[in-house]
Amino acid sequence: MNAFDHLQDRIAYHFQDLSLLRQALTHRSAAALHNERLEFLGDAALNFVVAARLYSRFPRGSEGDLSRMRARLVREETLAQVAEAIAVADALILGAGELRSGGARRASIRADAVEAIIGAAYLDGGMTAVETIVDHLIVPLITDTLGAEELRDPKTRLQEFLQGKGRALPSYELVEEKGQAHERRFVARCSVEGMPATEAEDSSRRKAEQGAAQLMLAQLQSRLGGQRHVG
Template sequence: MDLTSFKEQLGLVWREEKLLRVALTHPSYAYEHAGVEHNQRLEFLGDAVLSLIVSDYLYRTFPHKSEGELTRLRAALVCESSLARVAEDLGIGEVLLLGRGEEKSGGRTRPSLLADAFESLLGAIYLDQGLETAADFALARLKPLLEDVLEGRMERDYKTELQELLQKGSPERIVYEVLQEEGPDHAKRFLVGVYYRGRCLGQGAGRSKKEAEQHAAREAWRRLAGEEG
């Protein structure tokens, strides 16, 4: 799919098309092309916009669910695996601008990269079209996943489950700390530890910080909950 086809698929008339190009520019490409803006700032914005959109939708749709239940639903809908599925359906990986190393290492199909790119795209839509259009765009693609979430067919969000387990008795903050980072930019590996009350409860590794944090939370949750496997 080329960029023209991708734009047509989105069904939006862009006021500032540069925002779309920035949203589709991975940092690895910008590092190889001086003066090119990458999408990390838009990712930051899109993450916040997405959280608001999904929170508002769940609050209005499920008036009888508790705060904890709504939190779990939101976490499952906006987790890396869900957003990567949406990005893949949109074909975002096909039109991303990637650096040579990221291209060679399979970045176009990497879940963490696709999830981040979807958030960047949503941030661009919000800036260009406003919150209502951004909400319509995001929810049209996330609502089909909601049934899977409600039926428990989506990947578990161990960070949220660990937080709920630990903070039943105390509101103290859970801290995720990068213990080790190795490899070139296009093939990073992160080792993360999860700490509570100064004690390390688990460690996890992954190709992104988010993935490593989930693995660390899973290890900690299984230890604390006594779950096997």
């Protein structure tokens, strides 16, 4: 059994047209007919199927919650881990330069190959083929733990983030109320020591505070995400 056969077993889908699988595994360094167009197609198909599965799994999830979960599942890091689990590197077709530089070990190349395989499967067997592969490789990663983490409200996530960094907790204040009684709008501010304050507007004070907390969390993750607190 060759590397292609082993890979097809691991993805739970066998191609009718093996040339599509070969192209999906061919890096641009190896041939003119490479996998980048298939990667483009596979990215779109993967995003759609993952979105559909998340929509069904988390009926209370907001658009933002579902988008964040999808992003986590289709990001390069996750797809590279999937590629390692199914030993994509064993079947990759690389040019001489990439082989010498260890291209098969590069996360980006392995993740791109997974997307390209999904794109090739779409051309080979339609969305049914895509769903077969995604349900086998990605859907098992959709756990209640993933949902619980993403569906916690922004104020809770901000508090936990700050506690994890050993920083003081945030404070909130109502900056402004505007509009008529039947269409009231609230502007809330979130303050964290050492950071620019964030403000958000919504139809209730609670929602405005949540929005300000979400903006602050994004700001903190961008600035402090890689730092570790030593207590």
